[in-house]
Amino acid sequence: MKKYTENLKSAILAICLLSSILTACGTDKSTTEPITPDPVATTGDVTIYVTTNNRSSDFAKKFVDFSKTSNMSPTTITLDPTTTYQTMDGFGAAITGSTCYNLLKMAQADRTKFLKETFSETEGMGQSYIRIAIGCSDFSLSEYTCWDTPGIENFGLQNEENNYIIPILKEILAINPNIKIIAAPWTSPRWMKVNNLTDLQPFNSWTSGQLNPIYYSDYGTYFVKWIQAMAAKGVTINAVTPQNEPLNRGNSASLYMGWEEQLAFIKTALGPKLKAAGLATKIYLFDHNYDYDKVASQNDYPVNIYKDAAAAAYVAGAAYHNYGGDKAELLDIHNQRPDKDLIFTETSIGTWNDGQNLSTRLMDDMQDVGLGTINNWSKAVIVWNLMLDTERGPNREGGCQTCYGAVDINKSDYKTITKNSHYYIIGHLSAVVKPGAVRIGASGYSATGVTYSAFKNTDGTYAFVLLNNTTDVKNITLSDGVKHFSYSVPSKSIVSYRW
Structure with a gap:
């Protein structure tokens, strides 16, 4: 037994001695210092934004460099700038009365931080298109128009504006002065309404x-008058629709x-009135x-409406929703009238479509609303309320x-703040896609x-959203015909590139 004990002590001593030697030589660094991870690139030839449907990447900003080797990848998508489609106007959300109420409840510093993250072209997403109401909407704080009593002297912007x-x-606008704004009325003043066009009875x-x-x-x-009143407040209205x-x-x-009715209104009143006032505000139908x-x-x-040449002359194009x-x-x-523009101006998420479930909504909304409308010739994508509580x-009821x-x-x-799918798809x-960008061709891996x-x-610069x-x-490897680079796109994700 004594000899066995001595042998065991010798073995333990040898192990301890070997461990000391290995540590001193740096073979087992984990016992003395943490392993330094590979540095994360903070600059690069290509800027990339990544969002996964489980939020493991939350609009994460990344960088990669162009490849210095020849491209042999079978998963290459090659851009073709010689094939062109529509010119993009922008992307954004509706600034409703409810949205503004919530924003103004925030501390100034918090609100400024959020607005910069959303609208700044240098410090954030650079959202570039806003939709607002002319008078009230179904997300206003009350029901009103800016001319609720007959007599032009009774016209005026109201408390909500x-x-x-x-x-x-x-x-x-102080953060991004290039923002475009489109506006629509939800209703005319009530004194202008009738029950139908046959009886013509007042409809209050x-x-x-x-x-x-x-x-x-x-x-x-x-x-x-409303467009001019907003301009006097420093807010330019780029476009209107005659009716939401x-x-x-x-x-x-x-x-x-x-x-x-819309044809007659545009042809006899709205179009001529805007023109006579020297307003360049565009009109979108529907x-x-x-x-x-x-x-x-x-x-x-x-x-x-386009079939009436006189009315069509006042019209830039048409706007659509997806309800x-x-x-x-x-x-x-587009195929019927390729000379007229298309924009997408409203979509909602809610309890009916599991709207706060990012795992499904991120994928579906990018498929149908974000890329889906663009790949069918829409020049803009605008979602509904930017912020609710x-x-x-x-x-309102x-x-x-x-x-x-x-x-x-x-x-x-x-x-x-909880960010939902619509915030990410617009962002x-x-x-990466700036106003004035042209959608171009791309082919290869599918x-x-x-x-x-x-x-x-x-x-x-090129932009690519996948x-x-x-x-x-x-x-996936992306090539512009001159330079190429590769990036591993996570499962269930959206990735945006600019280079």
């Missing part, structure tokens, strides 16, 4: 009704306006669903009480679940 909308727009309701033709001229003046969701009679603030709310007589709504029908309608309208408000915002702010502190586009769009910016809606990592 002066104390909520305009102050927020000014903060945004915020909801439904139709515009009395005898007030076409006055309503055209309303648009002009003109086939929807049921919204809390609404007005039915079939294509025949502003409603792909399926025309299943009203057969309203199919191809904008095309019917009914399919984005393929955009391609159909954690009780989906402020909201008759409006959407089940909607989420692009982001939701905690009502208990007006500080904690992934606006961060796979089910992989969708993309390619662009060339006005400064000569959706990987698969469970596999995709090691």
